[in-house]
Amino acid sequence: MDLALLRTFVTVHRAGSFTRAAALLGLSQPAVTSQIRTLERQLGRPLFLRQARGVTPTTIGDELAHKAAPHLDALVEIAETGLDDESSLRTLHLAGPPEFTAERALPALTALTGEAGQGFALRASFGNAEETLEGLAAGHHDLAITTAQPRGALLTSTALCDEEHVLVAAPHWAERIGSGSLRREGAPALENLPVVEVHESLPFVSRYWASVFDSRPVTSGTVIVPDLRAVLSCTRSGAGLAVLPRYLCAPALQDGEVVTLHEPAVPPLRTYFLAARIGTLTMPHIARAHDWLQRAAADWC
Template sequence: MSVQLNWLRTFVTVYRLGSFTKAAHRLGISQPAVTHQIRNLEKEMGRPLFERLPHGTQPTPAADGLLREVQGPVDALGQAVQRSLGNEVAHRPLYIGGPVELTTTRLIPSVSDLVAEGMQFRFRFGLAEELLTDLGAGELDLVLSTIRPRSRGISATPLVDEEFVLLASAELAARIPCDQLATEGPSVLDGVPLISYAESLPIIRRYWRTVFDTVPVVTPAVVVPDLRGALAAVRSSAGISILPTYLCAEEMASGDVVPLLQPEVPPINTFYLAVRQGELSHPQLALLHGHLLMKGQLWT
């Protein structure tokens, strides 16, 4: 038995809608046919893809991984078929929300070819919670979220993981006994100015708990609510900070900033593409969604 394309299309639809019954209605096939296709795919994969619940389904980690690989190509193929049949994509601006740093450095450059094809976009920056609220209210079409949405009516697809690193400028790092960090912990950094995204040290607290199994008990020297500003402060030797590697890859490659520690398991955070359930039937949104899933594999 080999995996068939219609199994993958059915799998993607069940994942998005969270229901075999809804997927059958959307695809125009019977529910037993949906069940049969998913069971065949699970047999081929050698692991369950959905946990059957009294009211719908819950995807397994195996389903999350499979969706990351196949959803983009399945959507893109569907759009190619529509275009070959002469179905024009309805043109209206798509409203996209996300964190300012990843949206400006990765997402916006990734859609330039779609803009060249005539698609229109409107971007909004903000925190995940407020953007997801706007998504649920219909004010946004898609959100690049730093948290997995739990609201009813919103589906999310894992897109990319960001890895965090403890950084200093080369000049400042030379004055820090970095070789002692792994054995003595953050006490080695006492007296070194700390640069944070917020007063509450959200990113730094997560790194401290994951790597040092403790929480920071310091007041930041600099607070800048934009990770690009925090990177600029680190480059200028104003202090140390925790930043995602995608944001500072060029600076690390050039030696302007250097990692102070390289833990075996660095802290990561997963970004999700969040949309309202059922909205991926909109051709433009489905095209963008699939496009970003393919592009997202190149972001790290």
């Protein structure tokens, strides 16, 4: 049996689509279709059921994938690393949200790249959860940090850490609403305060309001900037209230540049996941980075 056909078959099985598998393999979609048909003719059995969106493996297809995939992954590892993997510097492509990647993941990984015997080149790109997972599935990234847990057979993920969200503003806004108003009135005490956010839909504020106040914000954004670090800068300068990750605003809280407006009994949390394509964690440089990020994340929670 042709190993190239098996590799194409396993990629289609994981991707759930001829089109996505073609992108991962660097082939055309008709070439992938032709290879799968050739393999099905050789076996005398259908391996996939064609559907309007993608394909679903048959029972025979599932059985073949589970038998063949581990061996193909091992062969890919040998081909990727070579017989002397210490002689070459591998490149790790990481994607994730800009603030978390810049403040958490990159400092951890750049420490690893300098370690003797652990070195690899690092390339990073930023994007939202949908963009990073699509890029990971298409083979543009090796690892992706995302707030959305990927689904399907192509990607695997592990929970990395939880991020606590806090409601903050410059001190003069806290003085304006008074220390007891928020406890007595809840969300209505904040209705006249300007809001700083990353998007017009107020994703952070809306999530906080739903979790803490069991309501929706009735205000609109006064300042919209698509980066949480910029949101913090605007909040520090007095532009309005904001909901931010605690790790990001902790120094400003400590220095008194911003203050916490509310301390709920159960603070809102957001989980980050570390995702990779199935089979790629057999590659040493990806496995090292994956393990290193998980260990570093133990200090981020």
